[in-house]
Amino acid sequence: MSKRKVKETHMPVGECISQYGYIFQVQMILRERFCHQRLPEKPVGMESQHKHLLELLRRTAVHGESNSVLIVGPRGSGKTMLLNCVLRELLEVKDVNKNVLPVHLNGLLQTDDRIALKEITRQLNLENVVGDKVFGSFAENLAFLLEALKKGDRSSSRPVLFILDEFDLFAHHKNQTLLYNLLDVSQSAQAPVAVIGLTCRLDVLELLEKRVKSRFSHRQIHLLSSLSFIQYLDNVRSQLSLPQDFPDTNFYDEWNDGIKTLCEDQSVVDVLQRHYNSSKDFRSLHLLLMLALSRVSASKPAIKPTDLLEASRVCMVDSKANILHGLSILELCLIIAMKHLNDIYEGEPFNFQMVHNEFKKFLQRKSHSIHNFDKPVVIKAFEHLQQLELIKSMDSSTAKIQKEYQLMKLLLDHSQIMEALQKYPQCPTDVKQWAMSAFG
């Protein structure tokens, strides 16, 4: 705090404006990083995989050797980033640049082979494409593409890189026609292709039909980060630091020093440790850092430990706690009644009538602050809880059974209920006591 004050006092008006500019630049740079808009200089912690993939694709591009490979790793482990880094590097090579045809497909977008084929044809810009439209039926498109690939040969036609994001979803297409054909091309003397699949499923090979599997080369590149916490911390620091070519050296030094001290702060280390324990992937880390970064402004030109703590709190918050805080007393009482029913019947489903009885018992015995509600009002509250999905109907056919007797289950943990009660504003003491007491 004192540091900032010192700066502000010594700064003339002109510099103040430039300060705004720098902050803006810092936010631009870091946001690009955190939102994965810019590829890192070099992928961290996956050097061997990087080399393997680059070598493989280079051979396809230069020698015309057909290949197929799967990149497997958990979500957020940097599969796409690795691939993009490799492609960037590959396309920097002069010979390769004009010689490869990358085709990007995503299992979430190309949900069946018909769409996928159209997309491939469009991206390859084959001759049955006019403008952005692909003509012909599914069968025609398939025949056309296969014919095109068949006509090519190893030495004269351009290699095609098929990049299949969410590879496992392609395996669910009918007969796996697309995969069979792509992999078959990669195993026969046709146009050189490289089939690169990205997936987070470790058992992806079991999804492939045996003849498709036989045609796949069984190369798998696993991206399983074995990052230690020290490396993780280093990474946080480098992610937050400004690049060398930042225009103002003063600001650059100041910012990077600030980051360095930030990473040495014990509370920050604790927060990061907690995150590291929860998940090692960079995507969740980026989310955390992004939240912290958004609290930086011209008047506060540095990330403080409190920012990070606050960001961590936002990240870790239980999603249902907020819903519970918004409930009415009546709804809260119903939840407590359900909790007691769960205790009594060991998690067996309950219906409205049981909950209502439990609630009435509470009103008769202990309640001082809560007066009696009519049954329709209670039903309304119960339905509201169902709409909020705090309770869930167990019966599949809702139409047959009367609302009061539909079996329900509570989708809340005891700890969540108790926590919510603690934080609930002006919660009546008798309700709290009822919640605490065993067996209603």
Add this chain to the structure above:
Amino acid sequence: MVRYFTRLRMRRIYKWGGRPYIFDRKLKSYGFEYLNMSVEGQEAVTTVTPGQYILIEGNDDEYPFVAKLLKFFGDESHKQKKALVQWFLRLSEVPQNKKLLLGRSPHPQEIFYYLGRACDNEINAESILGTVDVQHVPEDTPFPEPGTKDTLYVKLSWDTKAFNVLDPVLMQDTPASTPPKPALPLFPPCASPTATPVSRGPVRRALPTPDPTVMRRAGSVSDTRATMSAGKRSTLEAESIHSASKLSASKILSAKRRGSAADTPGVRKKLQLSIGASPGKKMTRADVLCELLDEEMESEKVISLKLSSSVSHSLQHGCSLSPMRSGCKTPNGQRRFPWKLSSISLDRLSPTALGEQDLSRATTPSRRKESAMAIRKPALGVLAEEDSEDSPMQPIALTPRSKRKSAQLVSLRIRKQLNLLDNTQELISDGDDDCFVPSKKDLQSSSDEEKTDSEEETRGRNCKTSVRTPCKTPSKKKDLQSSTDEGKTESEEETVVRKTRGRNCKTSVRTPHKKPSKKVTPSTPRHATPSIPSRTVPARQPGNILEEARARLHVSSVPESLPCREQEFQDIYNFVESKVMDGTGGCMYISGVPGTGKTATIHEVIRCLQHASDMDEIPTFRFIEINGMKMTDPHQAYVQILQKLTDQKVTADHAAALLEKRFSNPAPKKETTVLLVDELDLLWTRKQNVMYNLFDWPTRRHARLVVLTIANTMDLPERIMINRVASRLGLTRMSFQPYSFKQLQQIITSRLNKVKAFEEDALQLVSRKVAALSGDARRCLDICRRATEICEHSTSHPSSAGLVRMNHVMEALDEMFSSSYITAIRCASLQEQLFLRAVIAEFRRLGLEEATFQQVFVQHRALSRVEGLQPISVSEGLAVCQRLGACRLLLLEASRLDMLQRVRLNVSQDDVLYALKAVRD
């Protein structure tokens, strides 16, 4: 599809003409001098005489077979009408892989003199469609430019292996008629059509044959067969082949003989030729000739009466042919010359005289009719005198002369009709143009078909570029002057005429008419060539031994020979060879797990057989391959087979019908088809009709189809096929066993072919490992390739890389076969590991292999307290759970169940504990 149904099937009546003469007493066969063809309901009669070039009904309605007629003969009862022919081939009939031998782009009307022996030169005379003009073009002269559409040119001969320069003697020997000069004045080419008949004098309608037997025959034909289509007739005839006559019996005999001695047909042909040309027989016919000649001329007069002015063009052409042939004067030719001329002209006239049906049937595809009719209406008013000249506004500069000529022909006819109809219509405005909407049928049919014939494509593209001009400027069109419009109409008309061959341009031509103001949607490029762009820098060749080895080990590299499958190879070879030799059909079912060389072996067999047929050891055959995985729907199999057989592109239903027809009807010039059906199990449909047909066709008499089917499971016929399908598949089965380790080793060694890149032990390790796991050769080769890479990387610079050793292979094997679950667990975050432990703890507590998230989460919280970690919230816990589920370490229910979703382990508990224990240590 509609296209095929718009064409009306005509019933033709065939009658022998002239007096029969016995040419083979033993077989009681008679020769005949000519054949009269008439279309039912039409009066005109086409006469076909030996020496003429004829069109013969084939599989492709657009391009009927072409042949030269050598002789007519039949049996005593006149039931059988046979003809001996000399075949000519169109380029489309030449096998796909041999087309390149031509070395130049073929002339669209080019045909080739057929020198092969595989085709039967005896045809059913009732399959003759009509006559056609064939001109011999000497090798060094270019094709004549302004030839009419109906003339075909022959320059080269084809002997099933290569194109050769055609010996002109071959073309001249028999037919060479010499239409003398006096014949010309009979048909004054420039005479106005209305004047012609008057100058001719009275017209006499007389059938040329007074022969009572023929008359009787004609009656019977119209009685019994009038309702039958031409195709059916031939089937019928085929069925009665052995009972009806000894002649046909001898044909069967000869067919059998041909199986054993491939060159018999050739000998036989020569024999018949000599019989036909013997002077004795000629004498018997000589007196009939004059009579016939007279009659024929008369009938021509009748026809010319009906002609429009357009006739003069074709007539002119027919006459101009004659001087070319006048040089050769064989006795045969002299005898025939008046015939030749008259029949040529007759044929030329017939299209107009006989009406549109015949036109479409004979030489021009049916589309021509439609298009001509369609265009006629809008063009009526606008067609002016300048039509016949090249109008300057014409967008199509590339139009070949022949096309232009036919266009003129059409336009002339149109004008003629216009005059006849109504003179006032001349004032029809150009607005008519816009009103014109093509019939639904036309559009549909055009979108249904797609030509891939390379010949078509090139022309189609020319067409496209030229036609695009009006297409892209629909608005401009309105501003144009009426004269421009005329020019354009004419050009469009031309294009449509051209469509008889390159139909591709059709839609693009018509689009502006349909919606001239709207933005034109781009037309489907029917002539798109499937190809991948070629690279700018050629692929680098392998530099060192390891790269060389890697290239050789790639599955795609075709080895010189296939080791380890000698027995299977021999069995399949014998099967296919015997079927090809006998001209019969059959099915074979081949099973085996993936990567055991099923498809490769069959390809090898086919390569060998192709080689054998090139060496003339066995008859030629066609090889077609379909793959159940490479089609979107089982019924597409028909489409693909038909496309590979005939280059036609039709819908599945229609393709099935065409194939059915093809395989069940006897057809001349049929060679055996070998069909490979890969991944048979995917052709399964509920009714199994695709499989049924595939296995039923080979059993047909005339199919000459050999079907080789491949699938993975040995008992597929029993498992998925219904009885009638399994029964047709027969019992010729073969099973490919997985490779043993010795075989795998041999495969690698033979592929490497003395490139020393592997240690012997390393090879053995790979092959043993793969043989133990799957026996999949692909796997084996992939592992070896990976091992070379590892070896290359292990050394600092690639040039110094040595042999691939055990450790490299081990590493490659590990990479490919080891499960990644354990590593994945080890690399998981602390909370994820904790959750896995909680899952196991909960399983132990419950004694079940399944628990809800809520239960596991309780355990998880307890465990984290033990571990001294801050407990996580439920949301976080769910996130951890979902992450593990995404990797498939856990199996989860749908996430909407939230806390109640059930959790199972996808790995064994021992694996998890082992992995977690190792982490702690």
